[in-house]
Amino acid sequence: xxxxxxxxxxxxxxxxxxxxxxxxxxxxxxxxxxxxxxxxxxxxxxxxxxxxxxxxxxxxxxxxxxxxxxxxxxxxxxxxxxxxxxxxxxxxxxxxxxxxxxxxxxxxxxxxxxxxxxxxxxxxxxxxxxxxxxxxxxxxxxxxxxxxxxxxxxxxxxxxxxxxxxxxxxxxxxxxxxxxxxxxxxxxxxx
Numbered sequence: 001x002x003x004x005x006x007x008x009x010x011x012x013x014x015x016x017x018x019x020x021x022x023x024x025x026x027x028x029x030x031x032x033x034x035x036x037x038x039x040x041x042x043x044x045x046x047x048x049x050x051x052x053x054x055x056x057x058x059x060x061x062x063x064x065x066x067x068x069x070x071x072x073x074x075x076x077x078x079x080x081x082x083x084x085x086x087x088x089x090x091x092x093x094x095x096x097x098x099x100x101x102x103x104x105x106x107x108x109x110x111x112x113x114x115x116x117x118x119x120x121x122x123x124x125x126x127x128x129x130x131x132x133x134x135x136x137x138x139x140x141x142x143x144x145x146x147x148x149x150x151x152x153x154x155x156x157x158x159x160x161x162x163x164x165x166x167x168x169x170x171x172x173x174x175x176x177x178x179x180x181x182x183x184x185x186x187x188x189x190x191x
Contacts, residue, residue, distance in 0.1 A: 017064040024098035031088040032056045038082035038092055048072035052082050052092050059095070068103040074114035116143045129176040132167035 022029055032053070039051040050058065050072040058067050067073070078093040086092070100118065103109040120139045124132060137154065141147050157163050170176070 011061075011063055012065055013062040014064040015062045017062045017067075018059055021059055021095065021098050021102070024101065025091075025094040027090050027092075027095055028088065029056055029059055029090065029095065032060070032086075032090060033088075035087060037085040037087065038090075041081045041085045042076075043079065043081065044075050044077055047075050052076075055099075056090070056092070056095070059099075065108065067099055068106060068108040069110045070099075071111040071114065073099040073103060074109070074111045074118065113144050113146070116140060119143075125176070126180045128167045129170035129173040130168065133163050134165060135167060137163075 018029065034053055034057060036051075036053045038056075039045050039053045042048075042052055045051050048071070050067075050070050052072075055067060055070070055072060073096050076093065076096040078096065080091065080093045083089070083091040083093060100109075104115070109115045117140055120136055120143060121131075124136045124139070128135065154163070
């Protein structure tokens with residue numbers, strides 16, 4: 001483990017981190033030359049504490065703790081705008097997924113409410129085969145402790161028919177279940 005210091009403080013560097021992320025996402029991160037097209041096109045960059053191009057640079061340096069504790073990996077919506085703009089074809093959405101996965105595995109995720117939403121979202125898709133907003137909101141509200149902070153908006157959406165009480169049936173539920181099972185086996189965890 002290497003450490004470098006500057007005015008911002010000490011940064012621990014793990015040279016094996018880049019290799020592990022590259023193995024997980026299969027993206028050529030060494031090709032990034034910091035043109036910043038990913039960050040300039042990212043619709044969520046204004047909400048990130050580390051912009052996409054900076055995140056790649058930190059990955060290249062091996063700044064594992066900084067990246068895995070960053071809120072930016074959770075704010076990314078995987079819209080793939082960055083990948084479309086990248087002149088080297090780096091799919092940054094895959095990179096963010098790998099970082100999220102590693103942050104969860106190593107229990108370094110710090111954005112608790114975002115992590116809770118991420119888990120509830122995936123669980124809803126796994127069990128329902130698609131998104132069911134009321135189920136997602138109910139689970140999220142209970143797990144995050146944010147029970148009544150936006151109740152008025154929820155009631156308005158329900159009255160307008162935007163939130164269905166019963167999830168719609170999905171013909172391909174078995175295929176969705178198999179996808180989650182294969183993913184869990186690949187990661188070495190049982191669901």
